[in-house]
Amino acid sequence: MSGLRVADFDFPLPPELIAQEPAEKRGQSRMLVIGRATDALRDAQFGEFASLLQPGDLLVLNDSRVIPARLYARRTVTRNKQAPTALIEVLLTEPAGNNQWRALVKPGRKVGVGERLMFPAANGEIALEAEVLERGEFGERLLRFAEVDDFFAVLDKVGHMPLPPYIRRNDADTDRERYQTVFAQERGSVAAPTAGLHFTPQTLDDLAARGVETARVTLHVGLGTFAPLRVERVDEVRLHRERYSLSAETADAVNRALREGRRIVAVGTTVVRTLEAAALRAGAGPVQAHSGETNIFISPGFDFRVVGALLTNFHLPQSSLLMLVSAFAGRERVLAAYDHAVKAGYRFFSYGDCMFVESAAQKPMR
Helix, strand or coil, rough: CCCEEEHHCCCCCCCCHCCCCCCCCCCCEEEEEECCCCCCCCEEHHHHHHCCCCCCCCCEEEEECCCCEEEEEECCCCCCCCCCCCCCEEEEEEEEEEEEEEEECCCCCCCCCCCCEEECCCCEEEEEEEEEEEEECEEEECCCCCCCCCCHHHHHHCCEEECCCCCCCCCCCCCCHHCCCCCCEEEEEEECCCHHHCCCCCHHHHHHHHCEEEEEEECCCCHHHHHCCCCHHHHHCCCCCCCEECCCHHHHHHHHHHHHHHEEECCCCHHHHHHHHHHHHHHCCCCCCCCCCCCCCCCCCCCCCCEEEEEEEEEEECCCHHHHHHHHCCCHHHHHHHHHHCCCCCCCCCCCEEEECCCCCCCCCC
C-alpha cells in the first residue's frame, strides 16, 4: 500500500452535512452499520448499538477528559506590561512540564519569543500570564505560565471548550457537557474522543445487562487532531505524539479476551491507536500495563492484533483517521460507505453520526 496518496482518501462532502450542534439528546444519533469483510450497509440508530454486541465482547472506552483549552490573550511586546494589543486565540495542545504548555497561537505571525501574554477573566482582571519561550512552525509556541495556586481551576473559569474549526460558532455553556463523554475522567484532551459522545448511562447499563465486558484506556487527544497532513504520499505521514495510559486491569481484560477468542470492540480511533500501540510495544508477548506516548500511524496494510470491531464517527477527507478506518475495513469499502452516508444525509464529524464496523469473534491467541 506504499503507493497510496493522501488524495486517495478524499471524498465530496456538502458543507451542510457538517454537524454544527450535537443531537437534541445524547444517544439519538444515526448509525451506519457495515461489515469488516462485506459490502453490506445498514442504516440504524445508535440506540441499537448494545443489541449489536454479543455476551463476552470486550468494549474498550477512552476516558480522557477534555479541558477548556481555548484561551484569549492580550499580547505585550515587553516584560513591563506596556499597552495591550488586540485579543489573540491560544489553543493549549500539550503540557510540557514546569508550568509549560505547547500551544497554537492565532494570529501568530507577530507573536515572538520573549513576549508576555495576558489572559483576562470576565471581569477584566488578569487571571493567567505566560511568556513565549519558543516559536515553531504553523503557529506553534511553547509557553511558560506564571505559577498560580490551581492552574486547572483557573482554566475552568477563563477557558473555552476547544470546538474544532469546522464548527463555525463560538462555544456555548451546553458544550461543557455535550463535548465531553459521560465516562470522562482523566483530564488532558484538547479534543473529544468523539465516538464516545453518543453513549449515555443507559447505554452502559444495557451493555452490562447484555453481558458485555467494559474496560477503559486513556489517550489524550492532542495537536494531531488539528494539524492537516502536509505531505502527498501516505508513507510520508508523521503524526504528533500523544500521551496514553493502559492500566493493569485493562491489560488483563485485553489479554484474557485475546486468549479466549472474544471480540474486542474499540470505541473510537483513539482506542484503536492505544491498543494497537500497546500490542506493538509488547511484541510477541501479552499486552502490559504502562503509560507513555505514541505517534502510531495506522494506514492500509496495517496488521491489527487486538481490535476486532470499531465504533467511530465520520472523519475529515484526507485525514489520518479516515486512513485508520480504511486500514481496518478496506479503503474502497469505507469510501463507498461514506458515499452512502452523504447521499443519505448523515451528519459528519465531531457532533455528527457514527458508523459501526462489525466483525465476528476473534480467533484465540496462540
